[in-house]
Amino acid sequence: MWQAKLRLISGLTLFTFVLTHLLNHAAGIISFQTQNQWQQWLLGPWQADIGKTLLLSAFIIHALNAVYSIYQHNSLKLAKWQLVQLITGLTIPFLLIEHIAGTFAAEELLSVNHEYMSVLAIFWHFDTTKAVTQVITLLIVWTHGCLGIHYWLRVYAGYRKYQASLLGIAVLIPTLALAGFVAAGQQLLRDFSEDILLMHLAEANITTDTTTTISSWVSQGRWLLAILIISPFILRWLKRWVQQQATATITLASGQQIPLNREITLLDNLRQYNINHAAVCGGRARCTTCRVRVLEGIDYIPPPSPLEQQALTKIKAPRDVRLACQSRPKGAITIQPLLAPKASPEESLKPGGLEGQEQEVAIVFLDLRESTRLAEQRLPYDVLFILNQFFSEMTEALSQTQGHYAQFAGDGLMALYGIHGGDPQRACRQALKGAKTMLEKLEQLNRRVASELDKPLQVGIGLHFGRAIVGSMGPPTAEMVSAIGDDVNVAARLEGLSKQYQAPVIVSAALAHQAGIKPPAASLHQASLKGRQDPVPCYALSKTDL
Structure with a gap:
């Protein structure tokens, strides 16, 4: 420093x-x-x-x-x-x-x-x-x-x-x-x-x-x-x-291996073998774009210097994330770059632990029912007016319950709870509270725009708890922190069952168990989901059940 x-x-x-x-x-x-x-x-x-x-x-x-x-x-x-x-x-x-x-x-x-x-x-x-x-x-x-x-x-x-x-x-x-x-x-x-x-x-x-x-x-x-x-x-x-006698290696997530020079930084090691790696500030611990996740061998890297720790703290990086420009490995390590080689200065402000990290999260999918019929019966500006109010209320519900808005899909959205780690039970309970708050705000919206609608707006909500890859996704100029994985697909398909079971909220047994709640036994179903051989136990719930 x-x-x-x-x-x-x-x-x-x-x-x-x-x-x-x-x-x-x-x-x-x-x-x-x-x-x-x-x-x-x-x-x-x-x-x-x-x-x-x-x-x-x-x-x-x-x-x-x-x-x-x-x-x-x-x-x-x-x-x-x-x-x-x-x-x-x-x-x-x-x-x-x-x-x-x-x-x-x-x-x-x-x-x-x-x-x-x-x-x-x-x-x-x-x-x-x-x-x-x-x-x-x-x-x-x-x-x-x-x-x-x-x-x-x-x-x-x-x-x-x-x-x-x-x-x-x-x-x-x-x-x-x-x-x-x-x-x-x-x-x-x-x-x-x-x-x-x-x-x-x-x-x-x-x-x-x-x-x-x-x-x-x-x-x-x-x-x-x-x-x-x-x-x-x-x-x-x-x-x-003198140092070419080193036998340790650096292994990239792709499987490529290069010899490790113990006396120089990880960034310099990569550059010596023509491996492109982001470093907007030139390797001076200012921008954090050279950050990597150390998949194996984190103990072979000395603790961060005050300068590196200051940069890592700024982006709230977890222990396994280090700056390539400051780290000098002393033994074999396996790493995964967290930003593209052509990362922009703006990307230096991204949270340090959200670029492709596997973790347990509560996943919520919400869909507005009969949105096609709504569009057919009104002028585009009228539909836009209603949809803007709808999404405003739904995102407000997420904000009040500490949910993360992760994806927009025309007439629906995806949200995540627990992306910053912590207590899984709390994340699941917050997700249930978020679903209940969405239904309450939808009722308020229906009363406010009753004169504009033939029938009240209705939604289907699917909730599931499981493992997913959480990180920044999308084109470089419009990235969002979202999630992908099999459990994300399960949550999306549970939302689709709300029509079949005639209930606004479908909660997987996995999320209910993690949240520590016991829904009515009569609401339990064994759902057959596309792409899965075994049925998924879930509960079809109303607002009063949440």
Whole structure:
């Protein structure tokens, strides 16, 4: 967690400095004199001792964190945006070192007194290649920073709401900065002769000796940077070579097996073998889209770190759900990914334990009787008016009894009780209470729309308790938490028996037993259901029996 916080704080500090620097460049659209004026309040805080210390600390921390991350990841099979950020991040120090040595270091160690006039004179008159390098550096630094900000915030709905506007601002700022940089340079060439520019450079102590010293610093600095950047790659491959003796495996739910590298994360293990896996935030424990269910071997994974636990708590994940980007298995495990490889940021907010989990639930099916006749006798808008009120009352009944609306089917619905675990008896009793509340609300609705109907609305309700696969189902843009399984089919077919037994509610003996109730013996039936060889004992009940 401390590493993630340091990366974020140092990155935001550097981004703030870059932003003020670009805004100062933009003042060149007016004049380079304006740039010097703006510099006092835009860059003044960074030129104070505390500002310099803060900026230098942020740069060192961010750079060392990047180097450590390369070593830690142990794989270069990253998402495209991560590769772009990695490449730009490695390029920036090589591009910036000359600018840092010629300004910050030169001012501190060589008594160079830089103003925009001297910097522009070097860029636009004496060495125009430096101007081109400066433009390239500006664009790369800004792109790197914006990528970091975007992939930090994109899991938040508030950011996504204003994303298009913020993108426009992100394009506008460097555009204005480049325009100011070019405009100020052209003004300088237009207003001052070479002799005046040379005199100004001499007054700023930018001499042949100082430029030679700066060039020496830059050359040495680039060699040091090269060694620093190459070292984690060498160490990473050396560590991988040592660890290839591991004999444990990672088994996917599909049956595919890959060797386990015990020292890297589960996400990196998968990527090493080209197995696509969701990771919207890039493996930083922000989005939870890399979550997996550990089917076997959960004890081989060390307990979650505070950072991982915080993310898991946010989605109410059960013990067997872990983040692939944070987990480092120490032994053989079997896993099942819980989100598709192309998961969206929105999916990071889904509950952690509802993606394909088998569990015991109470299942309720409700169907509106004679809905076809209702549609034939009225205008479509009239039917829509009645149906909307009907479903409003039914879903209100579910809400009052802690039921989960799981499916809509034109003139009916499916509901689940107990999807968050807990006491099965309580779930079944809540389902019975839900059925009774639905019938009560239907009576209220019939009285309210009596003048609109030839005969009161009637429903059939089927209730059953059993095991089902509960999870997010449907197309990516319209998923719902629902359930599938044989016991779901039983509940649906019990609802269909309400006509046969002339009772509004059909309750399976399994649910009645689990709820601890004893319906009238006369209401017991042995129902033959399609697709099942043995009859299913059930009770045909009225509202007063519930």
